[in-house]
Amino acid sequence: MPDIERLLVAFDATPLAEKALEHALTTYxxxxxxxxxxxxxxxxxxxxxxxxxxxxxxxxxxxxSSKLLDNATDMAAEHDxxxxxxxxxxxxAREIIRYAEERDVDTIxxxxxxxxxxxxxxxxxxxxxxxxxxxxxxxxxx
Amino acid sequence: MPDIERLLVAFDATPLAEKALEHALTTYxxxxxxxxxxxxxxxxxxxxxxxxxxxxxxxxxxxxSSKLLDNATDMAAEHDxxxxxxxxxxxxAREIIRYAEERDVDTIxxxxxxxxxxxxxxxxxxxxxxxxxxxxxxxxxx
Numbered sequence: 001m002p003d004i005e006r007l008l009v010a011f012d013a014t015p016l017a018e019k020a021l022e023h024a025l026t027t028y029x030x031x032x033x034x035x036x037x038x039x040x041x042x043x044x045x046x047x048x049x050x051x052x053x054x055x056x057x058x059x060x061x062x063x064x065s066s067k068l069l070d071n072a073t074d075m076a077a078e079h080d081x082x083x084x085x086x087x088x089x090x091x092x093a094r095e096i097i098r099y100a101e102e103r104d105v106d107t108i109x110x111x112x113x114x115x116x117x118x119x120x121x122x123x124x125x126x127x128x129x130x131x132x133x134x135x136x137x138x139x140x141x142x
Numbered sequence: 143m144p145d146i147e148r149l150l151v152a153f154d155a156t157p158l159a160e161k162a163l164e165h166a167l168t169t170y171x172x173x174x175x176x177x178x179x180x181x182x183x184x185x186x187x188x189x190x191x192x193x194x195x196x197x198x199x200x201x202x203x204x205x206x207s208s209k210l211l212d213n214a215t216d217m218a219a220e221h222d223x224x225x226x227x228x229x230x231x232x233x234x235a236r237e238i239i240r241y242a243e244e245r246d247v248d249t250i251x252x253x254x255x256x257x258x259x260x261x262x263x264x265x266x267x268x269x270x271x272x273x274x275x276x277x278x279x280x281x282x283x284x
Contacts, residue, residue: 003168003169003171004169026145027146107281112273112274128273131254131273131282132254134284137281137283137284139249139279139281140273140279140280140282142276142277142279
């Protein structure tokens, strides 16, 4: 049994995030898993094409985030697992790292490519930033 | 027990490589571990200050590599473990990835900062290149 008590899976709306969670569920069958989604308003705004009001944008983002984490919970249930979920708002890499520090996480699991190519080029790769700055080992799944 | 049968630990003469191996030994107590050191003649030449002949340089590099892997074997023995070891020659990231592909490795474990700062700036970060191009999940240890 691995000497890992608490995994944090960084989760966004990409196939690789699902793969990262799937990997965590199958590879660490006895480890406590928290699935974290970070709402990034900067990225939200690109998608909104500046036509929607801020309040509505936030509500939409939080609804989307909840649905995303429901998917994660469903994926876990398919493996007869339960996972904790969490939502944070801010810069994804910074929030993932902050969460890992606060919750005494052993390892962060993250997909190698989160965001779409264009947004990554604009904002930088979340996975890369997490690998550079995380206080824990980081398992990068592709 | 984790669903991982074969770990590859990328190992060079840095404290973080030892930490990566230590992490693999303690976190995956029942997984087969191979410790790979890649001799990088380009880097060797920087260290040699161009005063030593090529043949002697190669012999020295291979001796150093063997000693390094003896250290890895000793570290494993302290955990009542045995590890396989392997030496390859070439570009570290490329050889690590090639080895992982050939040997059907499940996960590559690597320290976040292998080489010295100056050499990394000249040649690029091995860990980063492995994370970008590996066929497997990569566990980056810091």
